[in-house]
Amino acid sequence: MTFSIMALSSSFLVFFSFSLYLVFNEDNQIERHLVSFEQVAIQHHALDNAKVVSISPNVTAYFSEQALTERLKAQAPYPLNEVTxxxxxxxxxFLVFHTEFIDKTGTLRPLYLSVGMRALDFGDDSWDSLMLVALALMLMLIAFLRVSLQRMLGGLMSPIADLSEQLKSEKAQRFSVSSSSIDEVKQLADHLNSYTQMKDRLVKQELMFAKYASHELKTPISIILGAANLQAMKQQKDFQARQRQRIIHAAEGMQATVEVLLNIVKQENTEHKNTLTEFSYDDIDVQKSISKRHPDVQFTLKIADNTPLNFPPAVLNMLLKNLIDNSARFTKQGHINVEVTSQAITVTDSGCGISGQNETEHGLGLLIVQRLCASYGWSFTLSNNAHQAGCTAHLERES
Structure with a gap:
């Protein structure tokens, strides 16, 4: 409706302007036509010394002001050499052209050429019919443009309306548009599908993260509660000291875990990713717990003294713990080798490697590693060994 009103309004303005142009142009043509009879009138006066001569059916020449008709006299005097x-x-x-000429006797005489405004028609004799035809053609053009634009806009808006309905529908798993849609709408649907997949992936990651955090916090809490209960059973100083040491160790581990998890969630560690900390073999406390939990697996750790890393101690120990636990989960017997340098961390095992059946289990254990690597500017890859069984987890500093 809005487009129709705008089209009709603009068409009326164009039609009105075009009509005025034709009217004014026709008046100018009549004026030039009237002036062109000057020499013809002078020749007529030389042949016939009459005071009024009909030059043509529409143009009349007057050779004195007294010879003018009463209607023409009423508007006199007329400017010289101009069309009034x-x-x-x-x-x-009417139009009147006033000029002067010298007759054959040498006398200066006035000349008035007159013609009616509507006496001449330089266009089609059927002016009204021509205007009606032009108006009809313009209306047809408006209708054609309206239908064309309606189909074009319908082809553009219909896929967008479909996408809107799919967004409102809770059952829509994938957004789709017709193959005839424009490329921009197809790209929009692809981006929506990409964002949907990203959202689902983030939701799954958050669930995995919550499950991991729950497990990491439940274990030290259970140790603390168990040690506290055991303390109440015996009053021996050695026994009390051992239980107290278990509580302190579990509390410190839980504190480190909570600190790392909060840093990941709040991303507080990004501003410290360029801060280097020197590590040695004594700063890594995972080898003892690994040997106790997996006695059939040979564990080796290679780290040079005073190796600078941009990980805090709690973060480095959590990274190694997750990587080693992941390797130990799929290595019943054999070896797990860990090598730490200032630019790379490598954990190699001789287990079953990566397959479709345990890929999800690998992902559950390594989510925290991916988060930490992303926060501190490290890349993380997990791949099968090329010439032997097992897989290798490789961390490399990007900057």
Whole structure:
């Protein structure tokens, strides 16, 4: 409706302007036509010394002001060598061209050429019919443009409306548009599908993260509660000291875990990713717990003294713990080798490697590693060994 009103309004303005142009142009043509009869009138006067001569069916020449008709006299005097118009938009309007010439006796005589405003028609004789035809053609053009634009806009808006309905629907798993849609709408649907997959992946990661955090916090809490209960059973100083040491060790581990998890969630560690900390073999406390939990697996750790890393101690120990636990989960017997340098960390095992059946289990254990690597500017890859069984987890500093 809005487009129709705008189209009709603009068409009326164009039609009105075009009509005025034709009217004014026709008046100018009549004026030039009237002036062109000057020499013809002078020749007529030389042949016939009459005071009024009909040069053509529409143009009359007057050779004195007294010879003018009463209607023409009423508008006298007329400017010399100019065309004067009166009532140009009226049916009884007229034009008068006033000039002077020297007759054959050497006398200066006036000349008045007159013609009616509507006496001549330089266009089609059926002016009204021509205007009606032009108006009809314009209306047809408007209708054609309206239908064309409606189909074009319908082809553009229909896929967008479909996408809107799919967004409102809770059952829609994948957004789709017709193959005839424009490329921009297809790209929009692809981006929506990409964002949906990203959202689902983030939700799954958050669930995995919550499950991991729950497990990491439940274990030290259970140790603390168990040690506290055991303390109440015996009053021996050695026994009390051992239980107290278990509580302190579990509390410190839980504190480190909570600190790392909060840093990941709040991303507080990004501003410290360029802060280097020197590590040695004594700063890594995972080898003892690994030997106790997996006695059939040979564990080796290679780290040079004073190796600078941009990980805090708690973060480095959590990274190694997760990587080693992941390797130990799929290595019943054999070896797990860990090598730490200032630019790379490598954990190699001789287990079953990566397959489709245990890929999800690998992902559950390594989510925290991916988060930590992303926060501190490290890359993380997990791949099968090329020439032997097992897989290798490789961390490399990007900057």
């Amino acid at each position: 118009r009166y009532n140009r938009f009226s049916e009884d309007g």
